[in-house]
Amino acid sequence: MSLLELETVTLKFGGLTAVDRLSFCVEEGEVFAIVGPNGAGKSTVFNLISRFYDPHEGAIRFDGHDLLRARPDAVASWGVARTFQNIELFDHATVLQNLLVGRHRHRRSNLLSEIFFTPSVRKAEIQNRHFVEEIIDFLDLQAYRDKMIAGLPYGVRKVVEVGRALATDPKLLLLDEPASGLSVEETTDMRWWIDDIRRQMGITVLMVEHDMGLVSGVSDRVLAMADGAKLALGTPAEVQSDPAVIEAYLGRAA
Amino acid sequence: MRIVFKTDYMQDIRPWKDGQQLTLYLLLLAAAIAAPWLLDVFFLGELTNVLIWAIAGLGLMVLTGHTGQASLGHAAFLAAGCYANIILMESGMPFMLAFPLAGILTGFAGAIIAIPALRLHGIYLAIFTLALSILVDDIIVLSDAWTGGVGGKFAPPVNVFGFEIERWGTPGAFYWLVLGVAVIVTLGYVNLLRAPLGRAFIAVRDSEVSAQAMGVNVARTKTISFGLSCAVTGWAGALMGLYAGAFNNETFSVVISIQLLMMIVIGGLGSIHGAYFGAIVIGFLPQFLSIAKEYVGAVFGGSSVAIPGLEFGIFGMILIAFILLEPMGIYGRWLKVRTWFELFPFYRKDMFKRQKSYLKTERLR
Numbered sequence: 028m029s030l031l032e033l034e035t036v037t038l039k040f041g042g043l044t045a046v047d048r049l050s051f052c053v054e055e056g057e058v059f060a061i062v063g064p065n066g067a068g069k070s071t072v073f074n075l076i077s078r079f080y081d082p083h084e085g086a087i088r089f090d091g092h093d094l095l096r097a098r099p100d101a102v103a104s105w106g107v108a109r110t111f112q113n114i115e116l117f118d119h120a121t122v123l124q125n126l127l128v129g130r131h132r133h134r135r136s137n138l139l140s141e142i143f144f145t146p147s148v149r150k151a152e153i154q155n156r157h158f159v160e161e162i163i164d165f166l167d168l169q170a171y172r173d174k175m176i177a178g179l180p181y182g183v184r185k186v187v188e189v190g191r192a193l194a195t196d197p198k199l200l201l202l203d204e205p206a207s208g209l210s211v212e213e214t215t216d217m218r219w220w221i222d223d224i225r226r227q228m229g230i231t232v233l234m235v236e237h238d239m240g241l242v243s244g245v246s247d248r249v250l251a252m253a254d255g256a257k258l259a260l261g262t263p264a265e266v267q268s269d270p271a272v273i274e275a276y277l278g279r280a281a
Numbered sequence: 282m283r284i285v286f287k288t289d290y291m292q293d294i295r296p297w298k299d300g301q302q303l304t305l306y307l308l309l310l311a312a313a314i315a316a317p318w319l320l321d322v323f324f325l326g327e328l329t330n331v332l333i334w335a336i337a338g339l340g341l342m343v344l345t346g347h348t349g350q351a352s353l354g355h356a357a358f359l360a361a362g363c364y365a366n367i368i369l370m371e372s373g374m375p376f377m378l379a380f381p382l383a384g385i386l387t388g389f390a391g392a393i394i395a396i397p398a399l400r401l402h403g404i405y406l407a408i409f410t411l412a413l414s415i416l417v418d419d420i421i422v423l424s425d426a427w428t429g430g431v432g433g434k435f436a437p438p439v440n441v442f443g444f445e446i447e448r449w450g451t452p453g454a455f456y457w458l459v460l461g462v463a464v465i466v467t468l469g470y471v472n473l474l475r476a477p478l479g480r481a482f483i484a485v486r487d488s489e490v491s492a493q494a495m496g497v498n499v500a501r502t503k504t505i506s507f508g509l510s511c512a513v514t515g516w517a518g519a520l521m522g523l524y525a526g527a528f529n530n531e532t533f534s535v536v537i538s539i540q541l542l543m544m545i546v547i548g549g550l551g552s553i554h555g556a557y558f559g560a561i562v563i564g565f566l567p568q569f570l571s572i573a574k575e576y577v578g579a580v581f582g583g584s585s586v587a588i589p590g591l592e593f594g595i596f597g598m599i600l601i602a603f604i605l606l607e608p609m610g611i612y613g614r615w616l617k618v619r620t621w622f623e624l625f626p627f628y629r630k631d632m633f634k635r636q637k638s639y640l641k642t643e644r645l646r
């Protein structure tokens with residue numbers, strides 16, 4: 028059984044078929060990349076997994092269960108965390124607060140116990156902090172811990188978003204263009220982090236990425252998409268040499 | 282230059298940064314408790330008024346400042362709290378029960394109203410709540426069997442732990458009652474902000490999609506925020522009624538709604554301090570203006586002229602100045618001044634300047 032399975036998933040925006048009878052599986056422990064030209068429907072696949080949209084057709088299963096039963100805010104508690112292509116952080120909060128929001132799915136307290144800040148709330152807060160502090164160390168964010176997001180450089184915000192997703196303690200991490208807009212050094216860091224996320228933390232990674240260097244460096248398998256449908260699926264080398272993929276890229280450029 | 286060294290997570294979980302800050306707050310509280318011996322009756326009354334506005338401001342701050350849902354209708358909830366408190370007391374319930382219950386009932390009313398409001402964002406929510414405020418004004422007039430209509434109602438003296446408290450008869454005790462409520466609400470608020478729910482409010486305010494992706498139930502979080510906000514506002518309304526002594530629909534007109542929102546914007550959205558700073562401005566502006574008017578009259582001769590709506594107009598101008606020059610409000614300015622002292626002599630002018638960030642429209646899909 029695969030960790031994530033999409034089966035003939037279709038989503039239409041009006042007349043536009045953004046995802047077209049797409050099927051693929053992500054195995055536990057792998058790094059799986061989705062590539063494709065802009066508008067191919069990659070982010071829409073993520074949004075479907077996040078349950079922001081209901082597919083018109085098809086099934087999505089996570090860990091053997093029907094993910095389409097989950098409400099959008101329940102997806103996180105199933106163990107799926109994500110980042111956004113356009114960075115969706117909580118801009119007027121600190122890095123620490125952002126990461127702590129990632130712990131929300133582990134909340135066991137209620138309104139009253141939090142108003143009185145009971146000892147159990149305090150204990151949970153210390154545990155949350157402990158968890159988040161490990162992520163801060165892992166991603167080298169110590170210098171930014173108490174800084175507001177709004178004032179941070181783009182590259183740092185990108186990393187904070189990965190940290191916030193990790194703070195949920197997920198089984199599956201969805202990264203939407205983790206390296207876009209990053210410098211060469213930052214991209215190299217990201218590459219090693221993704222490697223460590225998979226190897227040390229044992230988290231399965233599904234990512235959308237344009238940087239083919241990064242894709243072939245970290246991913247086990249690659250899915251190439253165009254116009255919402257599958258073009259090719261295989262190892263990075265196989266996909267890069269696939270005639271349909273070359274045609275899709277060059278065809279667009281021409 | 283002052284540096285706080287941190288060696289323990291509790292230092293971030295505690296509401297105060299260090300011993301120095303705690304001492305400062307405790308001194309402030311001591312001064313507040315001692316106020317009836319320090320101030321004359323007039324200024325004590327003004328201070329009471331400021332505190333009541335601050336409580337109302339804290340109520341609106343939860344919703345607007347922390348959850349990002351603008352409300353132009355909070356006078357409706359001031360009214361609800363005020364009338365609920367008086368009606369419960371008139372039906373024989375002691376104040377010590379009627380008062381908390383009035384706030385809780387207002388909170389439930391707010392949570393129910395939140396359900397249709399959940400689908401609305403920004404300007405539409407503002408219009409919806411504005412309409413609510415106007416509607417409640419009319420409801421008060423129409424249901425005069427309960428509310429006394431335009432004739433209004435009078436607030437009876439209240440009994441707290443066996444003490445008769447009345448705004449004019451025992452101004453000191455009334456002030457302490459208000460101070461007690463303000464302190465309790467503030468402490469609850471501080472606790473919430475350092476707990477998951479407070480962070481969920483901020484998450485919903487700053488990005489609903491990613492709040493959802495982190496497992497925050499956006500609809501439920503907004504509903505709770507509405508409920509809490511309205512409960513606190515209801516308590517402020519109940520105190521406002523007791524403070525005014527007599528009240529009718531005019532006491533809670535839509536102008537009060539607007540004034541309350543302006544107040545927290547001037548004070549600084551998204552901070553507890555902001556509610557207090559804003560209340561101080563709104564509370565002492567009339568005094569300041571009358572002193573200024575006398576001064577102008579004395580300089581230019583002739584009796585001072587009464588200009589209708591002057592106060593509100595000046596308030597509006599202050600608001601515009603703040604939005605243009607200091608969007609973070611008085612609290613934002615205060616942070617800068619404090620940082621200047623703490624970092625002295627290393628403060629840089631651009632310390633609070635934002636890095637150019639990508640506007641949403643500039644980003645690539």
Ligand SMILES: Nc1ncnc2c1ncn2[C@@H]1O[C@H](COP(=O)(O)OP(=O)(O)O)[C@@H](O)[C@H]1O
Nearest residue numbers: 040045063064065066067068069070071072646
């Ligand atoms: N919410 C939406 N409403 C309408 N069209 C959308 C929406 N989201 C995406 N699309 C369209 O669906 C197609 C796929 O978009 P997307 O998944 O963002 O592509 P990409 O592969 O670049 O991430 C594009 O043509 C885009 O314009």
Ligand SMILES: [Mg+2]
Nearest residue numbers: 069070112646
């Ligand atoms: Mg995309």
